[in-house]
Amino acid sequence: MSDDPSGWSLTESDPQVFTQLLRDLGVKGLQVDDLYSLDASTLETLKPIHALIFLFKHVGYGDGSGSSGVEVDPLESGVWFANQVINNSCGTLAAMNAVMNIPAQKSEYEGETIELGAELDNLRDFGAGMESMDLGHILSSSDRIREVHNSFSKSSPFSMDPSAFPEREKEDAYHFVTYLPIHGVLYELDGLRKTPVMHAAVEDDWVDTARETIEARIAAYPAGSLMFNLLAIRSAAVPRLTRQINDDATPAAEKYQLSDQLEHEKSKAARGKLENTLRQNNLLPVVFQLFKEMGQSGTMDKTVEDARAKGRERREKAKAKGEEE
Amino acid sequence: MSILISVPAGRCHRRSPDSKWVDPAPEKGSIEMKFEDDLMHLWWKSKSTGSIEDELIVFPGEATFEQVKQDPTGRTHILKFSSSDQNYFFWFQRANKSTDLRAQVDLNAFLQDPSYRVGSAPLPAVAAAIPSTPMPSSSSGSSGPSAPGAPARSAAGAASLEPAATPSAPSAGTGAAASSSSLSTQEEMARLLVQWAQSGGISSPSGAAADDAARLTDVLSPANITALVRSDPSIGARLKPLLPPALGLSENPTAEDLIPVLTAPQITDAVASLDNALRSGGLPGGMMRDLGLPEGAGTSVKAFLDALAGLKKGDAASEDRMETDE
Numbered sequence: 001m002s003d004d005p006s007g008w009s010l011t012e013s014d015p016q017v018f019t020q021l022l023r024d025l026g027v028k029g030l031q032v033d034d035l036y037s038l039d040a041s042t043l044e045t046l047k048p049i050h051a052l053i054f055l056f057k058h059v060g061y062g063d064g065s066g067s068s069g070v071e072v073d074p075l076e077s078g079v080w081f082a083n084q085v086i087n088n089s090c091g092t093l094a095a096m097n098a099v100m101n102i103p104a105q106k107s108e109y110e111g112e113t114i115e116l117g118a119e120l121d122n123l124r125d126f127g128a129g130m131e132s133m134d135l136g137h138i139l140s141s142s143d144r145i146r147e148v149h150n151s152f153s154k155s156s157p158f159s160m161d162p163s164a165f166p167e168r169e170k171e172d173a174y175h176f177v178t179y180l181p182i183h184g185v186l187y188e189l190d191g192l193r194k195t196p197v198m199h200a201a202v203e204d205d206w207v208d209t210a211r212e213t214i215e216a217r218i219a220a221y222p223a224g225s226l227m228f229n230l231l232a233i234r235s236a237a238v239p240r241l242t243r244q245i246n247d248d249a250t251p252a253a254e255k256y257q258l259s260d261q262l263e264h265e266k267s268k269a270a271r272g273k274l275e276n277t278l279r280q281n282n283l284l285p286v287v288f289q290l291f292k293e294m295g296q297s298g299t300m301d302k303t304v305e306d307a308r309a310k311g312r313e314r315r316e317k318a319k320a321k322g323e324e325e
Numbered sequence: 326m327s328i329l330i331s332v333p334a335g336r337c338h339r340r341s342p343d344s345k346w347v348d349p350a351p352e353k354g355s356i357e358m359k360f361e362d363d364l365m366h367l368w369w370k371s372k373s374t375g376s377i378e379d380e381l382i383v384f385p386g387e388a389t390f391e392q393v394k395q396d397p398t399g400r401t402h403i404l405k406f407s408s409s410d411q412n413y414f415f416w417f418q419r420a421n422k423s424t425d426l427r428a429q430v431d432l433n434a435f436l437q438d439p440s441y442r443v444g445s446a447p448l449p450a451v452a453a454a455i456p457s458t459p460m461p462s463s464s465s466g467s468s469g470p471s472a473p474g475a476p477a478r479s480a481a482g483a484a485s486l487e488p489a490a491t492p493s494a495p496s497a498g499t500g501a502a503a504s505s506s507s508l509s510t511q512e513e514m515a516r517l518l519v520q521w522a523q524s525g526g527i528s529s530p531s532g533a534a535a536d537d538a539a540r541l542t543d544v545l546s547p548a549n550i551t552a553l554v555r556s557d558p559s560i561g562a563r564l565k566p567l568l569p570p571a572l573g574l575s576e577n578p579t580a581e582d583l584i585p586v587l588t589a590p591q592i593t594d595a596v597a598s599l600d601n602a603l604r605s606g607g608l609p610g611g612m613m614r615d616l617g618l619p620e621g622a623g624t625s626v627k628a629f630l631d632a633l634a635g636l637k638k639g640d641a642a643s644e645d646r647m648e649t650d651e
Contacts, residue, residue, distance in 0.1 A: 086386060087408055155591045156598035274572065278591035281569035287595050288616050289567055290545055290587070293560055294553055295633030303549055304539050304630050311538030 008088035008146055009153035013055055013174065015231055016272030017152050017279070018095055024148045026117025027099055029107075031237060035230040038211040045261060049234045050114075051098035051180035052210055055091070056228035057173050058221060068216075069188060069197035074132060077196065079182055080124065082135035084191030089140060092149045094176035096139055097189040098233050100124055101182050111239030119144060136191065152279045179214065180233075181206040186213065237265045329435055330443055331357045332428045336369055336379070337401060337414035345606075347401070349416045356415060356432065360439040367404070367436075369415070379413065383436055390432040392425075402429060537627035541600035544630065547588035554580045554587060603629055 011017060018032035032053075033046065043049070074081040080100035084093050105114040116124065123142065127135045139145055178189040181202050186209050188197040202209050218226060241262040244250050250258070294300055334356045337347040353372040358365060368380035387408055393401040399422070404413040417425050426448055434441040554560055561578040564587075568574060574582055586592075602608060603626045610620030613632070622632035 087384075156595040158598040158602050274586065275589055275591060277569050277571045278586070278589050281571075283592055283595040284599065286564055286567040286587075287545070287592065287599060289564060290550060290553065291541075291629075291633050292617070292636060293557070293563070294545065294549070295636035297553060297556065299553070300630070300634040303544055304634065307539035307543035308537065310543050311540055315538060 007150075008086055008140075009150045010088055011091060011149060011152050013091050013176075013229065013231070014275075016268075016276060018053075018091070018231065018233075019272065020276045021092065021148055021152070022095065022099060024151070025145065026119040027115070028117060029105070029112060029114035029236050030099070030102070030233055031235075032095075033232050033234060035232045038207075038215075038230070043207055046232055046234055047207075049207055049232045050102045051178055051233040052207070052214070053091075053094050053098065053231040053233070054177045054179060054214055054217075054228065055094075055174045055231070056177075056218075056226055057175065059225055059227060069199045069213075071193075071195040072198050074196050075129065077182075077185075077198070079187060079189070079196045080127075080135070081132050081189055081196045082127075082139050082191065083132045083194075085133070085136040086140045089146075089149060090174065090176045090191065092145065093136070093139060093191045094178045094189070095233075096120075096145075097191065098178045098180055101180055101187075101189075102233070109239065109243055111236060112243075114235065132195070152276065154280050155278055155283045157282060157284060179210045186210055188213070238262065238269065241265060327359065329358045329360060330428075330431055331355045332432060333372075333418040334369070334402075334415040335418050337416055339414075347414045349401070353418060358432070358435050365435070365439050381413075385439055386437050388436050390429060390436055392429055399425065536604050536625045537630060539626065539630065540597075541603075541626060541629075542593055542596050545596050547593070550587045550592075551580075551584055554583050600626060 015032040015034050019030075022030055022032070030050065035046070035052070036042065072079070080097070082093060082097060082100075084090055099116060099120065102114065104116065107113045115121075123138065127138050130138070175190075175192065180187060180189070184201060184203070186199040186202045186206055188199060190197070199213050200209050214230070218228065241258050245255050245258050245262060294303065332355055333353070335350055335352055335354055337349045340346045340348060355370050355372065356367065357370055358367045360366070365383045365385065366380060367383055368377045370377050381404075383406075388404055388406045390402060390404050392399060393403050393414070400417045402415050402417065404415065406412075417428065419425070419428075427444065430446050430448055431441075431443050434446045435443075558580075561580070561583055562576065564583065565574055565576060565578055568586065572586060574586075603623065607625065608623030610623060613620050613622040616622075618629075618632045619635075622629050
C-alpha cells in the first residue's frame with residue numbers, strides 16, 4: 001500500500017508518542033519533550049537540545065505572513081528534507097526531517113550514543129540525491145514507518161475513522177515545522193514548503209536564535225488567533241543524569257538538583273510507558289468488561305441518571321447558544 | 326484543461342443534518358473531474374441548467390469514492406473525505422448499470438492519483454454483500470425520479486437490514502465470526518466495523534440527536550471507574566486478562582494497581598470512540614451476543630445502557646459461569 005492517506009491514523013502530538021516512535025524506528029539516544037517555556041533557566045535543564053518542532057494552528061481571521069528567511073536547495077546545502085505528501089503523517093514527517101539531520105554522536109557511555117539506527121540509515125542512503133517530493137513519497141510509502149505511526153492508535157478499533165473523536169482536536173489541522181542547526185546554520189524545515197529555509201548562522205547557542213525566529217513568527221499572527229505547541233528533541237536524559245550523579249567530580253549541591261531531575265525524568269518515562277502501552281493495544285475488551293461489571297453491580301441506574309442530567313444540561317446550553325449537539 | 330471523466334449521476338440529500346437517511350434528488354447531472362493548476366477539481370453539473378454546483382478541490386488521496394452497500398440498487402455512492410466529516414452522496418443515472426463499477430473505480434482512482442489513466446485499473450471481484458431485492462421499477466406517473474434504476478426513496482443504510490454476525494463488507498470474504506480470539510481476526514473485525522459504521526451501519530430515522538443524552542464517558546468516568554474498582558476486590562482478576570501484558574500487572578492486581586491504568590486518557594478515548602460508534606452507526610448484533618448482551622444492545626447508546634442495566638449479578642463473569650453450568 002503506497003500513498004494511501006486512509007492507511008495513516010491521526011495521532012496525538014504527545015511528546016511521549018514521538019519519543020517511543022523514534023525508538024521503535026531504531027533511533028538511539030534521543031527523547032522528545034514539551035517545551036513549556038523558552039526562558040534560559042528552563043532550557044538549561046533540557047540541554048543539549050538538537051531540534052525544535054513548532055506545531056501550530058491558526059484560527060480566526062487574519063493571516064500571519066509567511067516566515068522570513070532564504071530558500072535553499074537542500075541537495076546543495078546538505079540538508080535532508082522531505083515534503084509532506086499525506087496529511088495524517090505531518091507530525092511523523094517533521095520528526096523525520098529533524099532526526100535525519102541530527103549528526104550521529106558516538107559516546108563511550110551507555111545509552112548516550114546518538115544514532116539513527118539501521119532502519120533509518122538505510123532509508124537515508126536509499127534516498128541520497130533524491131528530490132524532496134520523492135523523499136516524501138519514500139517516507140509515506142514505508143510500511144514500517146506507517147506501521148509504527150499507526151501503532152499508537154490501537155486503543156480503539158474505531159480510531160481509524162476520523163469522526164471517532166469529534167471532540168479531540170484533529171492533528172491534521174496542525175502545521176508542523178522543524179527548526180534545527182545544520183552545518184552551523186539555523187534551518188526551518190516545513191514539509192508543506194518547497195524547500196528548506198535558512199535563517200541565520202548559529203554557533204553553540206542555536207536555541208536562542210531559534211527562539212527569536214519562532215517568537216517573531218508568532219507575533220505576526222493576530223493576538224490569540226494562534227494555537228501552538230513546542231517540542232524539543234533532546235539527548236536522552238536518564239543515562240546522562242545517572243552518570244553525572246554517580247560521578248565523584250560532580251559537586252554535592254549539583255547532585256541534589258540532578259537527583260530531582262532524574263526522579264522527574266523517571267516518573268515521566270514510566271507514565272509514558274504506561275500510556276504508550278495503552279495506545280498500542282485494543283482497550284475495547286476491558287472497556288466492555290468495565291461496563292458489564294458496572295451493570296451487574298447495581299449502581300448503573302444512579303450513574304446513568306446523573307450522566308443523563310449532565311447531558312441534558314449540555315444540550316440546553318448548546319441550544320441556547322444556537323448550536324446543535 | 327480537459328475533463329478527465331464525466332459520469333451521469335444525481336445528487337442525494339440527507340433528510341436532516343443528523344439523519345442517516347438520504348434521498349435521491351431527481352435532477353439529472355454528471356460528476357466530472359479535471360486536474361488544473363496542480364489541483365484536482367471535482368464537481369456536480371446539472372444537465373438541465375448546465376451549471377456547475379458543489380465544486381470541490383481534492384488533494385490526491387484525501388478522499389475516496391465508493392458504493393454504499395446498504396442500497397440494494399447499488400446505485401448510491403459516497404464521496405468521503407479523510408480530513409473532515411463531510412460526505413457527499415450521489416446516485417448513478419446511466420440507464421445501463423453495467424458500467425457502474427468501472428465508473429466508481431475510475432472516479433476513486435483519479436481521487437488517489439491525478440495521473441491515473443481512465444479505465445486502466447482492474448475491476449475488483451465484487452462479493453454479493455447484501456440480500457438482493459427486486460429493483461424498484463420506475464412507474465410512469467410516479468413522483469419519483471424519472472431516470473431508470475433510481476434507488477427507491479430509502480436510507481443509505483436500511484434499518485431492517487440486520488447483517489449476519491459479520492457486517493457486510495466487500496471481498497473480505499472472511500468467515501471471521503464475531504467472536505475472535507486471535508489478534509488478526511480481531512483486527513479484521515475492527516476494520517469491518519469501521520467500514521460498516523462509515524457506510525451507515527444501522528440507521529435510526531431520527532438520527533443521533535434522539536439518542537441518549539448520557540455520554541458513555543460520563544457513565545464510565547475516571548471517578549466512577551475508581552469507585553467501581555474499589556468496591557469489588559475480585560474485579561482485578563477478571564480485568565487483568567483483558568489488559569495489555571506489557572503493563573506488567575500481577576494476576577490479581579489491587580485497586581491501587583489498576584486505578585492509574587483505568588483512569589488513563591487512553592481509556593477515556595476508547596470509551597468516547599465507543600459512544601461515537603453507537604451513536605453514529607451502531608454495532609453488530611453478533612458482537613453484542615458475544616459480549617453476553619442482547620443483540621439490540623448495539624443499536625444506540627440508550628439501548629446499550631438499558632442492556633447493561635438489565636444485567637444481573639454474576640453476568641459479568643458469564644464465561645466462567647457457563648463452563649461450570651455444563
